[in-house]
Amino acid sequence: MMRAPIPRLPLWLGLAGLLPFLIAVAAAWLAPIAWQVLAIRAFLGYGAVILSFLGGVQWGVAMCRERPGEAPFRARMVLAMVPSLLAWPALLLHPLTAAWVLAAGFALVRGHELSREGRAKLPDWYQSLRTLLTLVVLACHGLLIWRLIGA
Structure with a gap:
């Protein structure tokens, strides 16, 4: 079965949403030390925001496309909260642990x-778009984790 082509606007917006990940991880490797610290914090903060956003997508689907009171509605609403409940506490952890938690959340x-x-x-x-975006986001998390380990 072939997937439907990704509409141009969601594709471009999704790719634009990758820029903060790409810029921050590049800065975490290449910028002067003081800027590396800021880049790591920015990367983790942005990751938490985007992970929470993905929960919001599921919340929106539940509100618009599921029937309230039925099991699929309840399940999607509850699962929509999980990303933000992982993302926010991750920001309170050591950066290496936070990067792992956020990567696990995206996965x-x-x-x-x-x-x-x-x-x-x-x-x-949506599946094609999310696969592309998730692969790049997880690769960026991998690079950040590698940097934090001390490579």
């Missing part, structure tokens, strides 16, 4: 989106 969200229940009610093109 868990993507796993849910790929599940039968998670992909229900979403447009066909």
Whole structure:
């Protein structure tokens, strides 16, 4: 089965949303030390915001496309809260631990989106877009973790 093409606007907005990850991780490696510290904090903060945003996507789907009171509505609403409940506390942790927690959060969200229940009610093109974006985000997290380990 072929996936529907990604509409131009969501594709460009999604790619633009990758810029803070790419810039911050590059700065974490290449900038002067004082700026590296700021870049790491910015990366983690932005990661927490975007992870929370992904929960909001599921919340919006539940509100607009599920029937309130039914099991799929309740499940999607509860699962929509998990990303923000992972993201915010991650910001209170050591940066290396925070990067791991956020990376795990992105992987868990993507796993849910790929599940039968998670992909229900979403447009066909959404899967392709989210796969692309998640791969880049996880690669950036990997580079940041490598930097924090002391590479």
